[in-house]
Amino acid sequence: MSEFSKTDFSAVPDARGHFGPYGGRFVSETLMEALDDLEKLYRKLSQDPAFQAEFDYDLAHYVGRPSPLYLAERLTAKVGGAQIYLKREDLNHTGAHKVNNTIGQALLAKHMGKPRVIAETGAGQHGVATATVAARLGLKCQVYMGAEDVKRQSLNVYRMKLLGAEVIPVTSGSKTLKDAMNEAMRDWVTNIDDTFYIIGTVAGPHPYPELVRDFQCVIGREARAQCLAQAGRLPDALVACVGGGSNAIGLFHPFLNDDSVKMYGVEAGGHGISTGQHAAPLSAGQPGVLHGNRTYLMSDEAGQIIETHSVSAGLDYPGVGPEHSWLKDLGRVDYVDATDEEALTAFRELTKVEGIMPALESSHAVAYAMKLAATMRPDEIVVVNLSGRGDKDIHTVAGIDGISI
Amino acid sequence: MSRIKDCFTSLQAEGRKALIPYITAGDPTPEVTLPLMHDMVAAGANIIELGIPFSDPMADGPVIQLAMERALAHHVSLQQVLDMVRRFREDDDITPVVLMGYLNPVERMGYAVFAEAAAKAGVDGVLTVDLPPEEARDVLPVFKAHGLDSIFLLSPTTTKERARLICEQASGYIYYVSLKGVTGSSALNVTEVASRLEMLRTVTDLPIGVGFGIRDGASAAAVAAVADGVVVGSVLVNQIASHADQPELARKGIATIIGDMRSAMDR
Numbered sequence: 001m002s003e004f005s006k007t008d009f010s011a012v013p014d015a016r017g018h019f020g021p022y023g024g025r026f027v028s029e030t031l032m033e034a035l036d037d038l039e040k041l042y043r044k045l046s047q048d049p050a051f052q053a054e055f056d057y058d059l060a061h062y063v064g065r066p067s068p069l070y071l072a073e074r075l076t077a078k079v080g081g082a083q084i085y086l087k088r089e090d091l092n093h094t095g096a097h098k099v100n101n102t103i104g105q106a107l108l109a110k111h112m113g114k115p116r117v118i119a120e121t122g123a124g125q126h127g128v129a130t131a132t133v134a135a136r137l138g139l140k141c142q143v144y145m146g147a148e149d150v151k152r153q154s155l156n157v158y159r160m161k162l163l164g165a166e167v168i169p170v171t172s173g174s175k176t177l178k179d180a181m182n183e184a185m186r187d188w189v190t191n192i193d194d195t196f197y198i199i200g201t202v203a204g205p206h207p208y209p210e211l212v213r214d215f216q217c218v219i220g221r222e223a224r225a226q227c228l229a230q231a232g233r234l235p236d237a238l239v240a241c242v243g244g245g246s247n248a249i250g251l252f253h254p255f256l257n258d259d260s261v262k263m264y265g266v267e268a269g270g271h272g273i274s275t276g277q278h279a280a281p282l283s284a285g286q287p288g289v290l291h292g293n294r295t296y297l298m299s300d301e302a303g304q305i306i307e308t309h310s311v312s313a314g315l316d317y318p319g320v321g322p323e324h325s326w327l328k329d330l331g332r333v334d335y336v337d338a339t340d341e342e343a344l345t346a347f348r349e350l351t352k353v354e355g356i357m358p359a360l361e362s363s364h365a366v367a368y369a370m371k372l373a374a375t376m377r378p379d380e381i382v383v384v385n386l387s388g389r390g391d392k393d394i395h396t397v398a399g400i401d402g403i404s405i
Numbered sequence: 406m407s408r409i410k411d412c413f414t415s416l417q418a419e420g421r422k423a424l425i426p427y428i429t430a431g432d433p434t435p436e437v438t439l440p441l442m443h444d445m446v447a448a449g450a451n452i453i454e455l456g457i458p459f460s461d462p463m464a465d466g467p468v469i470q471l472a473m474e475r476a477l478a479h480h481v482s483l484q485q486v487l488d489m490v491r492r493f494r495e496d497d498d499i500t501p502v503v504l505m506g507y508l509n510p511v512e513r514m515g516y517a518v519f520a521e522a523a524a525k526a527g528v529d530g531v532l533t534v535d536l537p538p539e540e541a542r543d544v545l546p547v548f549k550a551h552g553l554d555s556i557f558l559l560s561p562t563t564t565k566e567r568a569r570l571i572c573e574q575a576s577g578y579i580y581y582v583s584l585k586g587v588t589g590s591s592a593l594n595v596t597e598v599a600s601r602l603e604m605l606r607t608v609t610d611l612p613i614g615v616g617f618g619i620r621d622g623a624s625a626a627a628v629a630a631v632a633d634g635v636v637v638g639s640v641l642v643n644q645i646a647s648h649a650d651q652p653e654l655a656r657k658g659i660a661t662i663i664g665d666m667r668s669a670m671d672r
Binding site: 025173 | 571586
């Protein structure tokens, strides 16, 4: 039907981790051997039914999957367009989609016999999800977090500490997620013998973008089957927020060959794309190399990475997963944005109309989905990835309302 | 013949080893870099590694991260770094200069534009920390066409097989990182380094410089006994950090350290 039928989306990345011109492995020599080892192990285990069964068991009994696909009837009525379904990743154990990936990577760490795991975190959801699986498997866990994020996500910082992890505030650079990732990489280079680095998104050097995607694809596989079962057909559009882009790729990937399904990745528009204060590399950046992969980035004319802004810590990142860069160039996914203000409005709206409090990250997807659904017919279907719950953001929202709690 | 090759050839004839100091261009201010480069040569440096400031130096420890932050506070760009080399060449046409940095600034300038400008400025080699040979296939021919040597890192985790692959792509010299870790790490095991170099000599005839963990005359001399070159960075950059508002003192301190290393290595 369309040009996309001809693209074999399952054939990427190639053997060296390239998604078209994006991805790859741009790291210093000290990490090459460790990445090779990880890739070899992953190649073996991803074909191993016993490993898959172990992963599936944990997703079912520890995470609580499948997560529901919920028709948001009151929101749909209020918007007055397409039917809005929410993929309820917020109902997962630990409250976000992040745990799908940390379960998978922790199993890899276990198979490699590494006693210590490290992670970077922005909003703290990935840090919490990592600390959680580390607690369960008895692994030592240290989480790097930008000092700025430590301040705005104090609840998650304390959660990680209760789970037995050590949170290390990172004070270099812009003190946010990208700096936490730099610091985690430095730790990994130094402690490579006993440490597994659990990267939280579909970025970083090969094989991370591939394996994180594979672990997150459970979202899209479930959503596809649930939509067919509940609505009798495929959705017309998918909407997910994109920071690094792991929840989005997890939802989108199993639908890529369904040409009739349109996809929208919603970046953080911050104060508005035109102000320059945003975190939307796909909307307003250009290709470059950071954190081990080539992808769209926010950098200045001299090639320095520029500071990003978003009300949501989890989207406050100047890069994006390389597969998204490729999907953008192909035109398979439309990358759009929602501003801080639109996200906050959506946060309040969904909370009041459906009794579901979304994470500020996910609120970006909800905001765009409401706009999109309003332009569609009532017999059409939009599936929104509700990637996380909003409890962690109550402080931020209260602060914006001028209330201290 | 390249300046780097000439340098190692003449040192070898004298039975001496190369002393290769690293500083970050523009640290603590752009004005200091050019006189500092000349100071280092006068104190006994043979090759200068000049760091290109980058906002996200993933492979560097806190000392060089902060150096880059100091330089970036003055918006030191790759273009300005090339200009510093051009001015250095007005007074020194012998000492090789190697640019060391991360890929994104080079990629943003464009490989061909960069290679041409670098060659014209008098740059001899380029070491891009986050560009392994597997990803460098489009880049290396461009560098080569402009007479730029491609310096690569080898680490304690590099297998013999990979070392061979890397050495096939490399020219100028090989930079052996003596430790797992970031720049500025402390422990150095010379015996271990010696046995690694023995293996590397079976896969390459290129000179081998060793860096990471070299702090004084004694450690420089110990490494010089087994390597062709001694790379020293964080201990020099520390001088700048301690005297950022008195660059004269920093320059003196750096010249003293290099002088000590030189005499210890030549002893």
